[in-house]
Amino acid sequence: xxxxxxxMDVEVEAIKNKITNPVSTKLAGCSFVCGYIDDxxxxxxxxxxxxxNAALCTQAMIDKFDVDKIINIGVGCSLSxxxxxxxxxxxxxxxxxxxxITALGEPRGFINGLNTxxxxxxKEISDQLARIAxxxxxxxxxxxxxxxDTFIANNELKQFLNQHFGALCGEMEGAAxxxxxxxxxxPFAVLRSVSDGGDENAQLDYPTFKKIAAEKSTAxxxxxxxxxxxxxxxxxx
Numbered sequence: 001x002x003x004x005x006x007x008m009d010v011e012v013e014a015i016k017n018k019i020t021n022p023v024s025t026k027l028a029g030c031s032f033v034c035g036y037i038d039d040x041x042x043x044x045x046x047x048x049x050x051x052x053n054a055a056l057c058t059q060a061m062i063d064k065f066d067v068d069k070i071i072n073i074g075v076g077c078s079l080s081x082x083x084x085x086x087x088x089x090x091x092x093x094x095x096x097x098x099x100x101i102t103a104l105g106e107p108r109g110f111i112n113g114l115n116t117x118x119x120x121x122x123k124e125i126s127d128q129l130a131r132i133a134x135x136x137x138x139x140x141x142x143x144x145x146x147x148x149d150t151f152i153a154n155n156e157l158k159q160f161l162n163q164h165f166g167a168l169c170g171e172m173e174g175a176a177x178x179x180x181x182x183x184x185x186x187p188f189a190v191l192r193s194v195s196d197g198g199d200e201n202a203q204l205d206y207p208t209f210k211k212i213a214a215e216k217s218t219a220x221x222x223x224x225x226x227x228x229x230x231x232x233x234x235x236x237x
Contacts (some may be wrong), residue, residue, distance in 0.1 A: 076196030
């Protein structure tokens with residue numbers, strides 16, 4: 001089963017509407033809808049914004065729905081001058097930029113337990129998402145996606161995240177989802193469509209472009225699900 005997590009209604013509603021024979025459940029404050037899209041079993045969840053909400057949702061999904069992989073989709077901000085609104089960013093890895101125990105001698109973003117700063121996304125899933133996005137005519141970039149419990153709308157923070165972590169995209173859930181997946185040995189990927197520039201114009205750009213950006217990530221994940229059906233049929237021949 002493919003697990004799909006988005007923070008907001010606009011990021012997951014269109015996917016939920018494609019599910020046949022849907023079964024809805026609420027766990028840990030998150031809504032889950034399971035069923036089939038193109039004969040592929042999926043579980044789609046709206047986790048609500050923020051790292052704790054995302055982590056709760058991810059662990060509940062792993063514990064209750066026996067997913068084989070989890071893909072986090074939705075919108076995010078650009079942290080690079082090379083990336084503009086409506087571009088697609090697919091994570092090679094994720095980091096939690098607001099973990100700060102530098103006073104105790106650890107580097108910024110160091111995750112105790114996993115003992116790393118960056119968590120690698122699953123290459124096979126990420127490669128397939130990238131191929132689908134490119135074939136759909138999207139401009140994509142791959143690299144680090146940075147997560148924290150802040151809506152980034154500050155050029156100073158934007159520049160820090162790009163320079164310190166090499167991050168291309170900022171958001172509020174992907175690295176928490178990656179953290180939980182890594183701890184549970186579940187493959188994961190993060191796909192983000194850029195809704196704003198993460199700067200002083202973000203508060204204006206985000207409400208203007210979030211729906212358009214979310215539609216792009218939705219289209220890619222639906223094509224990914226269709227590709228999974230095709231692969232399954234190929235393997236059965």
